[in-house]
Amino acid sequence: MSDKKVIDVKDVFFSYGKTPFLRDISFSVSEGEIFGFLGPSGAGKSTLQKVLTGICTDYEGSASILGTESRKSGKDFYERIGVDFEFPSLFEKLTARENMEYFASLYSGSKRDIDELLKEVGLYEHADKKVSAFSKGMKSRLNFIKALVHDPDVLFLDEPTSGLDPNNAKIMKDMIRKEKEKGKTIILTTHDMHDATELCDRVVFIVDGQMKALDTPHNFIMSRGAAKVTYTYMDEGVEQTVCSLLDEISEDTTLKKLIDENRITSIHSAEPTLSDIFIEITGAHLDGQEQP
Amino acid sequence: MTASLKMFRYMLRQISHEAMMAMLVIAPFAVGVIFKFGIPLFESKILDRFGYGDVLVSYYDLFSWLLAMLVGMMFAFVGGLVVLGEIDDGITKYILVTPPGEAGYLFSRIIMPAIISGIVTALILPVFALTHLSMIQIAVMTVSTVLCGFVTALLVVTVSSNKVEGMAVGKLSGIFGVTFFAPLVLRGSIRYLFMVFPMYHIGVWSQGGSCLYLMIAAVLFALWILVLYRIFRRKFI
Numbered sequence: 001m002s003d004k005k006v007i008d009v010k011d012v013f014f015s016y017g018k019t020p021f022l023r024d025i026s027f028s029v030s031e032g033e034i035f036g037f038l039g040p041s042g043a044g045k046s047t048l049q050k051v052l053t054g055i056c057t058d059y060e061g062s063a064s065i066l067g068t069e070s071r072k073s074g075k076d077f078y079e080r081i082g083v084d085f086e087f088p089s090l091f092e093k094l095t096a097r098e099n100m101e102y103f104a105s106l107y108s109g110s111k112r113d114i115d116e117l118l119k120e121v122g123l124y125e126h127a128d129k130k131v132s133a134f135s136k137g138m139k140s141r142l143n144f145i146k147a148l149v150h151d152p153d154v155l156f157l158d159e160p161t162s163g164l165d166p167n168n169a170k171i172m173k174d175m176i177r178k179e180k181e182k183g184k185t186i187i188l189t190t191h192d193m194h195d196a197t198e199l200c201d202r203v204v205f206i207v208d209g210q211m212k213a214l215d216t217p218h219n220f221i222m223s224r225g226a227a228k229v230t231y232t233y234m235d236e237g238v239e240q241t242v243c244s245l246l247d248e249i250s251e252d253t254t255l256k257k258l259i260d261e262n263r264i265t266s267i268h269s270a271e272p273t274l275s276d277i278f279i280e281i282t283g284a285h286l287d288g289q290e291q292p
Numbered sequence: 293m294t295a296s297l298k299m300f301r302y303m304l305r306q307i308s309h310e311a312m313m314a315m316l317v318i319a320p321f322a323v324g325v326i327f328k329f330g331i332p333l334f335e336s337k338i339l340d341r342f343g344y345g346d347v348l349v350s351y352y353d354l355f356s357w358l359l360a361m362l363v364g365m366m367f368a369f370v371g372g373l374v375v376l377g378e379i380d381d382g383i384t385k386y387i388l389v390t391p392p393g394e395a396g397y398l399f400s401r402i403i404m405p406a407i408i409s410g411i412v413t414a415l416i417l418p419v420f421a422l423t424h425l426s427m428i429q430i431a432v433m434t435v436s437t438v439l440c441g442f443v444t445a446l447l448v449v450t451v452s453s454n455k456v457e458g459m460a461v462g463k464l465s466g467i468f469g470v471t472f473f474a475p476l477v478l479r480g481s482i483r484y485l486f487m488v489f490p491m492y493h494i495g496v497w498s499q500g501g502s503c504l505y506l507m508i509a510a511v512l513f514a515l516w517i518l519v520l521y522r523i524f525r526r527k528f529i
Contacts, residue, residue, distance in 0.1 A: 053388075053389050054388075054389070055385075055388050055389065074393075075391040075392075075393070078389055078390050078391045078393065079391055081389065083386070083389040085382065085385065085386065087382055088382065089381060089382030089383050089385060089386035090381065090382075090383075091381060091383065092381055093306070093309065102298075102302060103390070105295065105298045106295045106298070106299070106387075106390045106391055106392055107295075107390070107391060108295075108391065
């Protein structure tokens with residue numbers, strides 16, 4: 001990850017009607033960084049992505065991507081960005097390969113090898129099947145590589161693992177990491193805190209169109225409550241459960257004694273999740289409910 | 293080849309794969325043949341035989357107008373149906389973030405069919421018209437039916453939410469074109485109800501009205517297209 005700023009957003013306000021929908025959004029993203037928009041449905045994540053990709057142009061403030069103000073986006077701008085919308089946008093009556101060839105033809109620059117991309121997401125054997133016969137997961141994977149076909153510098157991914165089984169979600173996440181290794185800058189919009197924790201260098205919490213906090217997942221987790229160790233053991237035929245803070249574990253004499261006597265029946269550590277921290281900071285659940 | 297033309301080429305491919313849309317493209321030519329050969333035949337063999345004489349001759353110009361409108365509206369109708377299908381598939385939204393963008397998409401799906409319909413109109417009118425048409429008549433017919441088709445395409449996309457509704461709206465939007473006949477067939481103040489439609493004023497011009505009616509029609513076309521385009525754009529995004 002370099003220090004070069006690829007995305008620079010300053011004081012962005014946007015509204016669909018009279019009431020502001022996005023308020024006072026400011027952040028910057030460096031080259032090679034995976035930056036996550038985390039928030040419940042309807043929080044404004046996708047709208048912010050629309051502002052950044054030049055779909056919504058009636059915003060106040062400044063949103064510069066690769067040095068271009070997004071409201072002035074033109075052909076060159078779209079040659080350099082790739083967008084993977086949450087819902088697949090594919091020609092159902094075309095085959096996977098035909099879809100890829102069609103979308104690749106819309107770009108003038110160099111293209112990536114379509115067969116290679118299809119292989120990477122496990123669709124090579126299905127390349128000549130019509131997309132209408134594809135499962136939801138297959139469509140999601142094809143939709144994802146469609147955004148990569150012109151080898152863009154910046155990728156906007158909206159819920160890329162939504163609706164995928166664990167195996168396919170892993171394939172997708174591995175590909176996202178590979179793109180990062182190649183130096184691509186990635187904006188990941190998600191309400192899945194596991195994805196955000198695994199993939200993102202930094203995340204911003206967005207609720208009600210406002211930024212509530214911005215930091216690395218690690219810093220969020222470390223700054224909000226220490227990790228805990230929970231262990232169980234049998235005492236006079238009854239299972240006992242003890243919980244200790246990880247940074248005070250050396251002072252836990254019971255644990256030391258139990259280890260010496262080999263009496264521990266289970267032990268595990270737990271850290272607060274990004275989801276816990278999101279709720280703590282924003283007072284909102286990631287499914288959009290208010291914290292009671 | 294530009295990306296917009298590639299998109300248009302793909303649209304032609306979609307049309308060729310759907311019998312219904314292919315028929316819509318062929319329909320004006322079939323109607324042209326029927327008008328050219330069927331109407332005089334009908335007149336001589338049927339109407340003459342039953343003693344009605346040449347009653348249709350005085351309406352021959354109107355058949356030419358009808359044919360011109362049919363070309364513009366059918367081609368535009370096809371463009372509108374393709375857009376509806378692509379809205380369903382999420383394609384339109386995606387095109388916004390590709391180099392052709394909104395302008396390229398509009399060009400390939402709405403403007404190109406309109407331009408082609410204009411060329412086809414200008415070519416088939418001299419072939420299938422039952423009367424001699426002047427260059428000015430052909431020019432006005434071509435431009436007005438192209439614009440009429442443009443409005444039809446926008447109406448199909450903005451009013452309907454899927455292809456089935458689009459078919460119904462496409463047929464209904466025929467009213468927009470047939471207002472051309474209102475000043476010819478309606479008498480009394482009722483015909484003024486149709487003054488908001490540009491084709492009404494073209495109809496008045498075709499009956500010997502001044503060029504002022506063409507200017508009114510041009511302004512009304514611009515207003516219709518502007519309003520519908522704004523609604524279209526909202527649906528697009």
